[in-house]
Amino acid sequence: MATITLCVAFILVASIHDSDCDLRFASYYGDHMVLQKSPERAVLWGYGPEGALVTLYLSGPIKQKTSPVTVKKGMWRVTLDPVEAGGPYNVTAAVHNSTATLTDVLFGDIWLCGGQSNMWFQTSQIFNASEELNLAAKFPHVRTFMASLKMSETELTDLIEVELPWSVPPANLTEFSAVCWLFGRYLYKTLQYPIGLVESCWGGTPVEVWSSTRALQQCGLEQTNTGPKDNSVLWNAMIHPLLNMTIKGAIWYQGEANAIYHQEKYSCSFPAMIDDWRMAFHQGSGGQTAHDFPFGFVQLSTNEKGSTSDAFPNIRWHQTADYGFAPNARMQKTFMAVALDLPDAASPLGTIHPRDKQDVAYRLTLGARAVAYNEKDVSFLGPFPDTILVTQIYVNLTYDQKVSVTPSKDTFEICCSETRNPCGPKSRWVPAPIMQQGPTSVQLSNLCALSEVAALRYAWRDWPCEFKACPIYSSSRILPAPPFIINRYPAKGNQELQEDNVMKNVPFLFL
Numbered sequence: 001m002a003t004i005t006l007c008v009a010f011i012l013v014a015s016i017h018d019s020d021c022d023l024r025f026a027s028y029y030g031d032h033m034v035l036q037k038s039p040e041r042a043v044l045w046g047y048g049p050e051g052a053l054v055t056l057y058l059s060g061p062i063k064q065k066t067s068p069v070t071v072k073k074g075m076w077r078v079t080l081d082p083v084e085a086g087g088p089y090n091v092t093a094a095v096h097n098s099t100a101t102l103t104d105v106l107f108g109d110i111w112l113c114g115g116q117s118n119m120w121f122q123t124s125q126i127f128n129a130s131e132e133l134n135l136a137a138k139f140p141h142v143r144t145f146m147a148s149l150k151m152s153e154t155e156l157t158d159l160i161e162v163e164l165p166w167s168v169p170p171a172n173l174t175e176f177s178a179v180c181w182l183f184g185r186y187l188y189k190t191l192q193y194p195i196g197l198v199e200s201c202w203g204g205t206p207v208e209v210w211s212s213t214r215a216l217q218q219c220g221l222e223q224t225n226t227g228p229k230d231n232s233v234l235w236n237a238m239i240h241p242l243l244n245m246t247i248k249g250a251i252w253y254q255g256e257a258n259a260i261y262h263q264e265k266y267s268c269s270f271p272a273m274i275d276d277w278r279m280a281f282h283q284g285s286g287g288q289t290a291h292d293f294p295f296g297f298v299q300l301s302t303n304e305k306g307s308t309s310d311a312f313p314n315i316r317w318h319q320t321a322d323y324g325f326a327p328n329a330r331m332q333k334t335f336m337a338v339a340l341d342l343p344d345a346a347s348p349l350g351t352i353h354p355r356d357k358q359d360v361a362y363r364l365t366l367g368a369r370a371v372a373y374n375e376k377d378v379s380f381l382g383p384f385p386d387t388i389l390v391t392q393i394y395v396n397l398t399y400d401q402k403v404s405v406t407p408s409k410d411t412f413e414i415c416c417s418e419t420r421n422p423c424g425p426k427s428r429w430v431p432a433p434i435m436q437q438g439p440t441s442v443q444l445s446n447l448c449a450l451s452e453v454a455a456l457r458y459a460w461r462d463w464p465c466e467f468k469a470c471p472i473y474s475s476s477r478i479l480p481a482p483p484f485i486i487n488r489y490p491a492k493g494n495q496e497l498q499e500d501n502v503m504k505n506v507p508f509l510f511l
């Protein structure tokens, strides 16, 4: 009787499977999958008859047999010994009278791909989609998996449904995330071992739905319940079930929805979500997934040409916890792909969905190589100012690297002020044309006349430049300078504003 009750209870959380207690793997373990390679150990789990002893056998380039584990509450769980990159393997779970087998399994690195519609954006929708799809068969060791779009009011143990099972490209690639796929295939080119891509994302969603109650509490966001935007519902159904799988890292393309929803909280809520995912994946995998696993993200691209709204500039800034670049002191082991120079006015999916995902993914890959794989000599950060020098007639910016400069009349702006207060969106901002350039510097003209330069900002617009035509790039022209806002005066008596708006590490100097 007890066993039957457990099986029924368990069907409620894993409704995709037959309503029985047969031996099987959890929903996201399947044929053609990639399991995390050494030095980490892959975790596998599944279901079986209560009390049965489950033994796992690995057969392929090497063999492994695990010590038997007991099925408790309908579930078993095994941690393999470390396996080097490669394959193919068969993974067989066995009880006394039945077995379940996963075939054509590879060991490599698993990357989780999350966010909203620009991560969901399908490979068939990008520029040069047919070329990309034709190329895919050359990458049989980059495997894809996609979770179905499902919500839950409680934290689930397994996915409710699988949208696309583990597939060998080009199978099922047309509907798979373009950014996720391209990231995986570019990484494969440098790593030369299998990559497993797990897509779990949903268009139009704010960060709050992907965050646990724990993470939301860090930012005072726990109370709101607003229908489909219910906090934590996608964390519960689409992330929590994955915690037991060992992963290498995650990439994320999200923030558009927060441009108009809890925007001012994003510099707290986004880093808090990253911290919480890291803690939870580490714990869920029994310590196999790193407690500080690398986390890459795409800084928002563009939405509306000619818009004067500062919603996108603010979110871009908050995506970096108001530092302007990543990694930074608040967001360690992160990397960011700047995308504000990749607008697409003709996108049939709306201008908020630019079709050039190749450059986005390539820039992410550079960050992953440097931050996740510790490759020396891989540049992944666009130019950021070191010092700002102000005189009556000019403002000189010195960058942290050599720059490639295209003249611009108004992409830099200065705030002219007679009061020693921080500048906000309503302050008097005037264009600061680029007058001259040096190898690592630009000279802007100071048009504040008799008032003082109180702040400087760069590309502080929804749509600041045309395609790959922003004023400042790395000397190779591959990496655009990220946008910034730097205030001279901290807000008086307002610690929070002070944190938000003052770049402690970019001094203003005055001649």
Ligand SMILES: *[C@@H]1O[C@H](CO)[C@@H](O)[C@H](O)[C@H]1NC(C)=O
Binding pocket: 059, 060, 061, 088, 089, 090, 103, 104
């Ligand atoms: C895996 O199982 C399949 C089907 O049973 C078999 O053809 C294949 O040889 C096995 N591969 C390995 C590596 O054991």
Ligand SMILES: *[C@@H]1O[C@H](CO)[C@@H](O)[C@H](O)[C@H]1NC(C)=O
Binding pocket: 049, 097, 098
């Ligand atoms: C395996 O054995 C269990 C009892 O231990 C029984 O309930 C189940 O039906 C058997 N399954 C098969 C496939 O024979």
Ligand SMILES: *[C@@H]1O[C@H](CO)[C@@H](O)[C@H](O)[C@H]1NC(C)=O
Binding pocket: 163, 164, 165, 166, 167, 168, 171, 172
């Ligand atoms: C593609 O996904 C579908 C489910 O949507 C699945 O039935 C099919 O087997 C997959 N194709 C391949 C070749 O894996």
Ligand SMILES: *[C@@H]1O[C@H](CO)[C@@H](O)[C@H](O)[C@H]1NC(C)=O
Binding pocket: 045, 046, 075, 076, 077, 157, 243, 244, 283, 284, 285
């Ligand atoms: C998976 O991880 C969750 C969260 O750590 C844990 O509660 C659950 O028991 C794990 N599932 C299995 C089958 O080990």
Ligand SMILES: *[C@@H]1O[C@H](CO)[C@@H](O)[C@H](O)[C@H]1NC(C)=O
Binding pocket: 127, 128, 355, 356, 357, 358, 359
């Ligand atoms: C599409 O292909 C053309 C021709 O090869 C190339 O010039 C262009 O850069 C590609 N676009 C993207 C976004 O990769």
Ligand SMILES: *[C@@H]1O[C@H](CO)[C@@H](O)[C@H](O)[C@H]1NC(C)=O
Binding pocket: 389, 396, 436, 437, 438, 441, 442, 443
């Ligand atoms: C300001 O920048 C210009 C052009 O980059 C450079 O020639 C000049 O020396 C700089 N001035 C100072 C005081 O650094």
